[in-house]
Amino acid sequence: MGxxxxxxxxxxxxxxxxxxxxQRIIDASLELFLSEGIDRVTxxxxxxxxxxGKGTVYKHFLTKNEILVRIMxxxxxxxxxxxxxxxxxxxxxxxxxxxxxxFNSRLARPELxxxxxxxxxxxxxxxxxxxxxxxxxxxxxxxxxxxxxxxxRQIDRGVLEDVPPRYHYLAAWALAQGAVELCFNKSWNYHPxxxxxVDFITAIGVTMGNRGQYRKx
Amino acid sequence: MGxxxxxxxxxxxxxxxxxxxxQRIIDASLELFLSEGIDRVTxxxxxxxxxxGKGTVYKHFLTKNEILVRIMxxxxxxxxxxxxxxxxxxxxxxxxxxxxxxFNSRLARPELxxxxxxxxxxxxxxxxxxxxxxxxxxxxxxxxxxxxxxxxRQIDRGVLEDVPPRYHYLAAWALAQGAVELCFNKSWNYHPxxxxxVDFITAIGVTMGNRGQYRKx
Amino acid sequence: MGxxxxxxxxxxxxxxxxxxxxQRIIDASLELFLSEGIDRVTxxxxxxxxxxGKGTVYKHFLTKNEILVRIMxxxxxxxxxxxxxxxxxxxxxxxxxxxxxxFNSRLARPELxxxxxxxxxxxxxxxxxxxxxxxxxxxxxxxxxxxxxxxxRQIDRGVLEDVPPRYHYLAAWALAQGAVELCFNKSWNYHPxxxxxVDFITAIGVTMGNRGQYRKx
Amino acid sequence: MGxxxxxxxxxxxxxxxxxxxxQRIIDASLELFLSEGIDRVTxxxxxxxxxxGKGTVYKHFLTKNEILVRIMxxxxxxxxxxxxxxxxxxxxxxxxxxxxxxFNSRLARPELxxxxxxxxxxxxxxxxxxxxxxxxxxxxxxxxxxxxxxxxRQIDRGVLEDVPPRYHYLAAWALAQGAVELCFNKSWNYHPxxxxxVDFITAIGVTMGNRGQYRKx
DNA sequence: TATGAATGAGGCTTCATTCAT
DNA sequence: AATGAATGAAGCCTCATTCAT
Numbered sequence: 001m002g003x004x005x006x007x008x009x010x011x012x013x014x015x016x017x018x019x020x021x022x023q024r025i026i027d028a029s030l031e032l033f034l035s036e037g038i039d040r041v042t043x044x045x046x047x048x049x050x051x052x053g054k055g056t057v058y059k060h061f062l063t064k065n066e067i068l069v070r071i072m073x074x075x076x077x078x079x080x081x082x083x084x085x086x087x088x089x090x091x092x093x094x095x096x097x098x099x100x101x102x103f104n105s106r107l108a109r110p111e112l113x114x115x116x117x118x119x120x121x122x123x124x125x126x127x128x129x130x131x132x133x134x135x136x137x138x139x140x141x142x143x144x145x146x147x148x149x150x151x152x153r154q155i156d157r158g159v160l161e162d163v164p165p166r167y168h169y170l171a172a173w174a175l176a177q178g179a180v181e182l183c184f185n186k187s188w189n190y191h192p193x194x195x196x197x198v199d200f201i202t203a204i205g206v207t208m209g210n211r212g213q214y215r216k217x
Numbered sequence: 218m219g220x221x222x223x224x225x226x227x228x229x230x231x232x233x234x235x236x237x238x239x240q241r242i243i244d245a246s247l248e249l250f251l252s253e254g255i256d257r258v259t260x261x262x263x264x265x266x267x268x269x270g271k272g273t274v275y276k277h278f279l280t281k282n283e284i285l286v287r288i289m290x291x292x293x294x295x296x297x298x299x300x301x302x303x304x305x306x307x308x309x310x311x312x313x314x315x316x317x318x319x320f321n322s323r324l325a326r327p328e329l330x331x332x333x334x335x336x337x338x339x340x341x342x343x344x345x346x347x348x349x350x351x352x353x354x355x356x357x358x359x360x361x362x363x364x365x366x367x368x369x370r371q372i373d374r375g376v377l378e379d380v381p382p383r384y385h386y387l388a389a390w391a392l393a394q395g396a397v398e399l400c401f402n403k404s405w406n407y408h409p410x411x412x413x414x415v416d417f418i419t420a421i422g423v424t425m426g427n428r429g430q431y432r433k434x
Numbered sequence: 435m436g437x438x439x440x441x442x443x444x445x446x447x448x449x450x451x452x453x454x455x456x457q458r459i460i461d462a463s464l465e466l467f468l469s470e471g472i473d474r475v476t477x478x479x480x481x482x483x484x485x486x487g488k489g490t491v492y493k494h495f496l497t498k499n500e501i502l503v504r505i506m507x508x509x510x511x512x513x514x515x516x517x518x519x520x521x522x523x524x525x526x527x528x529x530x531x532x533x534x535x536x537f538n539s540r541l542a543r544p545e546l547x548x549x550x551x552x553x554x555x556x557x558x559x560x561x562x563x564x565x566x567x568x569x570x571x572x573x574x575x576x577x578x579x580x581x582x583x584x585x586x587r588q589i590d591r592g593v594l595e596d597v598p599p600r601y602h603y604l605a606a607w608a609l610a611q612g613a614v615e616l617c618f619n620k621s622w623n624y625h626p627x628x629x630x631x632v633d634f635i636t637a638i639g640v641t642m643g644n645r646g647q648y649r650k651x
Numbered sequence: 652m653g654x655x656x657x658x659x660x661x662x663x664x665x666x667x668x669x670x671x672x673x674q675r676i677i678d679a680s681l682e683l684f685l686s687e688g689i690d691r692v693t694x695x696x697x698x699x700x701x702x703x704g705k706g707t708v709y710k711h712f713l714t715k716n717e718i719l720v721r722i723m724x725x726x727x728x729x730x731x732x733x734x735x736x737x738x739x740x741x742x743x744x745x746x747x748x749x750x751x752x753x754f755n756s757r758l759a760r761p762e763l764x765x766x767x768x769x770x771x772x773x774x775x776x777x778x779x780x781x782x783x784x785x786x787x788x789x790x791x792x793x794x795x796x797x798x799x800x801x802x803x804r805q806i807d808r809g810v811l812e813d814v815p816p817r818y819h820y821l822a823a824w825a826l827a828q829g830a831v832e833l834c835f836n837k838s839w840n841y842h843p844x845x846x847x848x849v850d851f852i853t854a855i856g857v858t859m860g861n862r863g864q865y866r867k868x
Numbered sequence: 869t870a871t872g873a874a875t876g877a878g879g880c881t882t883c884a885t886t887c888a889t
Numbered sequence: 890a891a892t893g894a895a896t897g898a899a900g901c902c903t904c905a906t907t908c909a910t
Contacts, residue, residue, distance in 0.1 A: 010910080018873080037341055042900060053875040055903080064901070117398070118338055124254065124403075137403065144405065166405075167417045171392075174399045174418060178391030181334070185390075200384045201391060204425050259883060261893090270892040272887085281884060471775065476904060478872090487871040489908085498905060551832070555769055558688055601851045607836075608829030608852060609822075615768070616825045620775075620788065622795065622817075634818045635825060642855050661889080669894080693879060704896040706882080715880070875907080886896080 022060045024050045026074070029067050034111055038118060062128065068119045069132040075116045076139050079105050083143055087150050095159045096206040098150060099172055103202045106176045110183040117177065144169070160210060175205050239277045241267045243291065246284050250332055255339065279345065285336045286349040292333045293356050296322050300360055304367050312376045313423040315367060316389055320419045323393045327400040334394065361386070377427060392422045456494045458484045460508065463501050467549055472556065496562065502553045503566040509550045510573050513539050517577055521584050529593045530640040532584060533606055537636045540610045544617040551611065578603070594644060609639045673711045675701045677725070680718050685762050689769060713779065719770045720783040726767045727790050730756050734794055738801050746810045747857040749801060750823055754853045757827045761834040768828065795820070811861060826856050 028050035032041040043064050047054040061067050079102075086101025106113050123129060144166075151165040160168055179201045245266035249258040260281050264271040278284050296319075303318025323330050340346060361383070368382035377385055396418045399405065462483035466475045477498050481488040495501050513536075520535025540547045557563060578600070585599035594602055613635045616622065679701035683692045694715050698705040712718045730753075737752025757764045774780060795817075802816040811819055830852045 014873090014910090021873090037338075039339065043902080044900085054901095055875050056873075058902070059873065118335070120402075121335060122256065140405070163413075163417060167414055170399055170405060170414060171418050171421060173405075174395030175388075175392050176395065177398045178393065178395030181394045182387055182391045185337075196380075197384055197387060200380060201388050204388060204421075208421050208425060260885080261883075264893090271885090271894095272892050273890085275885070276891075471772075473773065477906080478904075481872090488873095488906090489871050490869085492906070493870075552769070552772060554836075555688075556690065597847075597851060601848055604833055604848060605826075605852050605855055608833045609826050610829065611832045612825030612827065612829030615828045616821055619771075619824075622791070622821060622824075630814075631818055631821060634814060635822050638822055638855075638859050642859060665889090665894090672894090694881085695879085705880095706896050706898095707894075709881070710894065871908105871910085873907105873909095875905100877904100879903080880901090882900085883898100884896100886894105887892105888894095889892085 018060075021050075021052065021056075024052070025057060025060055025067065026070060030071060030112070030115075033071075033115055033119075038115070038122065065123060065126050065129045066132070068123055069129045069136070072116050072119050072123075073132060073136055073139070075112060076136055080139060080143055084146065087146055090150055090154070095154060098147070099206045100202065102172060103176050103179075103205050107179060107183075107198055107202070110180045113180045114184055117180070171208060172205050175201060175208070179205075235277075238267075238269065238273075241269070242274055242277055242284065243287060247288060247329070247332075250288075250336075251328055255332070255335060282340060282343050282346045283349070285340055286346045286353070289333050289336050289340075290349060290353055290356070292329060293353055297356060297360055301363065304363055307367055307371070312371060315364070316423045317419065319389060320393050320396075320422050324396060324400075324415055324419070327397045330397045331401055334397070388425060389422050392418060392425070396422075452494075455484070455486065455490075458486070459491055459494055459501065460504060464505060464546070464549075467505075467553075468545055472549070472552060499557060499560050499563045500566070502557055503563045503570070506550050506553055506557075507566060507570055507573070509546060510570055514573060514577055518580065521580055524584055524588070529588060532581070533640045534636065536606060537610050537613075537639050541613060541617075541632055541636070544614045547610075547614045548618055551614070605642060606639050609635060609642070613639075669711075672701075672703065672707075675703070676708055676711055676718065677721060681722060681763070681766075684722075684766050684770075689766070689773065716774060716777050716780045717783070719774055720780045720787070723767050723770050723774075724783060724787055724790070726763060727787055731790060731794055735797065738797055741801055741805070746805060749798070750857045751853065753823060754827050754830075754856050758830060758834075758849055758853070761831045764831045765835055768831070822859060823856050826852065826859070830856075 025046060029041065029046050032045055032049055036045075043057055044054055046067070047057050050057075057067075061070070082101050082105035083098065086098040089097035089101070123133060126133075147169040148165045151160060151168050154160040155162050155165065179198065182197075182201075242263060246258070246263050249262055249266055253262075260274055261271055263284070264274050267274070274284075278287070299318050299322035300315065303315040306314035306318070340350065343350075364386040365382045368377060368385050371377040372379050372382065396415065399414075459480060463475070463480050466479055466483055470479075477491055478488055480501070481491050484491070491501075495504070516535050516539035517532065520532040523531035523535070557567065560567075581603040582599045585594060585602050588594040589596050589599065613632065616631075676697060680692065680697050683696055683700055687696075694708055695705055697718070698708050701708075708718075712721070733752050733756035734749065737749040740748035740752070774784065777784075798820040799816045802811060802819050805811040806813050806816065830849065833848075833852075
C-alpha cells in the first residue's frame, strides 16, 4: 500500500506532470528558435522535438504566438529579478551594482536576449496575445519606475550626471541591446568568448553617465 | 530627324528605364516594409505599389530575398560613404568626427536602420543570396579595416584608451544599434523626437573610449 | 440497517443513475445545439455542460453521431405518441384531429423540429448509426401505415378527396416542415409569436385535402 | 495575320476565360455538394473536380464560404426572375400564375433548392460574407414587397381570403419548402418522379388561400 | 468507473514562383 | 518584354476518439 496515493496527491502529481510538459514545449521551442531561426520553426517541429503530438501543444497554448510570448515573459521576469537585486545593492552603497547586474543578466545568454528582441518585433501587432504583451509592457514599466527612483537618488548624491533620469537607463538599455546584437553579427571579426570586449562594454555601461563624463556636444 | 535616336542611344535609354524601374521596386518595398512590417509584405504588394506586374519583379530580382538584400546593400553603402568622410575629418584633426558621422548616419533614419537589422536576421541562412551577403560582409570588413587603422592612430596619439582598436568601434556600433532599437521599443515611455536623449547617447558614443574614462572593472 | 441496500437494489440504483446521466448528456447536447448551432458544438462542450468528463460521454454513446441520432429518435417518438392520440380521435369522429395533433406537436417547439431536420441531413450517410437510422425510418413507416389506414377511411366516408392516401399526409408533412423553417428564416419580416400565421397554416393543413377543395390543375 | 487579336480583344478574351473558370468552380462545387453532402466537400475536392489547383480557387473567391454564398445568390436570382414573370401574369388576369411560377421554379430542381436551404443554415453567422448575406436578404425582401402588393390587389378583388397578405405568401413559401424536403426525405415511401404528388401539392399551393377555403379553427 | 490529456488526420488559407500569352 | 493567372507546398489549428491512471 506504500505506493498508493491519495486522490489529492494524484491530482497534484498530474498537475506537476502537466507543468513539466509545458516546460518541455517551451524548452523545445527555445532550442529550435535558437538553432534554426524563428522563421523555420513550425508547431509541428516543436511538438516533435518535445516528443509530443501536435495537438498536445494546443492543450497548453491557445496559439503558436502564445508560446513565443511566454518565452518573452519568462525571460523578462528573470531580468526583473536580477535587476531588483542590483538596485538593492546600489541603494546600499555600491553605485554601479544595478547597471552591472543589468548588463550581466542580459549578456549572460546573449542568444536568448536577442531571440526575445526579435520575437518582440514579430509579435508587435498580433491580435491574439495582446493581453500578454500588455503584461510584458507593464513588467518593464515597473522596472522603469524602480530605475527612475534609484537613479534620481544617485543624481541627488552627485554620483550621476544631472540629466533626466531616463537618459541614464535608456542609454544603458541601448548599449546592452547593441552589445547583444554584436555577439551575433556575422560581419564583425568578433567572437564574444575570445576577449575582453564584453567587459569593456560593461565598464562603459557602468560608468557612462557618471558626473563629469558628459559634455554637451 | 531630331527625335531619331541611334541604336546605342536607344539601348542606353532602355537601360535607364530599366534601372529606374528597379529603383521603383526597391522604393516600393521599403515603403511597404516600413509601413506594414516585414511579415505582411508580399511580392504582389510590392508589384502593385511599384505599379508593375508581379512577373516583372522577377525580371529584376531572381527571388524575393534578392530585393531584401539589395535594400541592405544600398543602406550599407550609404553608411560607408558617410563613415569614410568622417574618418577623413578625424585624420585631419577632429578626433570625434568619425564616431559622430557614424552615429549620425545610423540615427538619421532609425526606422530604416532597424529594418536593415531585422532583414539581416531573416536572411541569415538563406540559400539564395549567399553571394550578396558576402558582399555585405566584405563592405563591412573594409569599413572595419579603415576604422581599425584610424583608431590605432588615435590610440598612438593618446586620444583613445589603449585597448584593442576594435573595442572602440564595436562598442560604438553596439551603442548605435541599441539607440536605434530604443527609438521603436514600445515598452519605454520614450519618444525620440521630444528630447535630448539621442544627443546624450551620441555624446557618450563620441567620448566613451577616450583615455582616462575606462577603468578595468 | 435502514440504509443498507440489497445487491439488486444497488444495481437498480446504479442503473437509474446511469440513465439519469445519459439524459443529462442528451439535454446538454440539445441546449447547445439550439443555442450555438450544430457546427459549433463539440463533444468537449457537451461533456462540460453535462458536468461530466469527456471520456464518460463515450461510456454512453459510441460516437458523437449516436448522440445526434438519439435526439432524433426521442423526438420522433414523441411525435408518434401525439399522432397516435390524434388518429384515435379522428377515428372517433373528429375528422381534423389527426392533422391538428400532428401540426401542433411539430410546431410546439419549432426550433427542436428544425434541429432534427438538420441533424437528419448531417447524418444522411454516416457509417456508424446506420442501425438507429433504420429504427427512425421504421418508426416513421409505422406512423405512415397508421395514417394511410385512417385516411383511407376518411376517403371512404367522403371526407377527404379521393387521391392516393399518401398525398394527404405527405402534403401535411410538407406544410408542417415548411412552417417550421418559416419560423427561423431570417429573410422574412416575420416573427412567429406576433400573429396568427401559425393558426392560418394549421387551418390550411387541417382542411387542405378536404373533398371539393382540390381541382386538377 | 487573321488570328492576330487586338490588345483589347485579347483582354476581353482573358476575362471571358476567367469567368468561365469561375463558373467551373461553381459547377464543380454544386455537383459535389449534391452528390457528397455539404460536409464532405473540401476546397481540395472542388479544385480537383474543377480541374484546377487549390490556390486558383482563391483567385476567384476569398474564402470557401464565398463559394457557398455565391451558389445561394445565383439560385435566388433565378427564383426572382421566374417569380417576377409569374407576378406579371397574375396582374394580367391569371390569379394562380404567380403561385404556380413560384412552386414550379422551386420544385424544378428540388435538390438544388434544398441545398440552398441547408447552405443558408450553415452560413447563418459566418463572419466573412456578411455583405453577401445582406444582398440575399434584400433580394428576398424585394420579392416580398412585390408579392405583398400583388396579393393585396387579389384580396381587394375578392380572389384571396382577406388576411394579412403575408399569410398567403408565407404559407406558400412554407409549403414549397416542405415539398422540397419531401422529395429527399428517406423515411417516406415516396419517389417524386413516380406520381402526381407534386401536382397535388402545387394545386394546394395555388388554391390554398382562396376566399372561402379558410375558416378560423 | 470516470477522467481528461494526448493524438493526428484533415480542413482552410497564404504566397513565392513559374510560364503561357 | 511585361503580365498576372495558376500552382501546390507548407503552415496553423480543430476536434472526435482513445487509453492510461
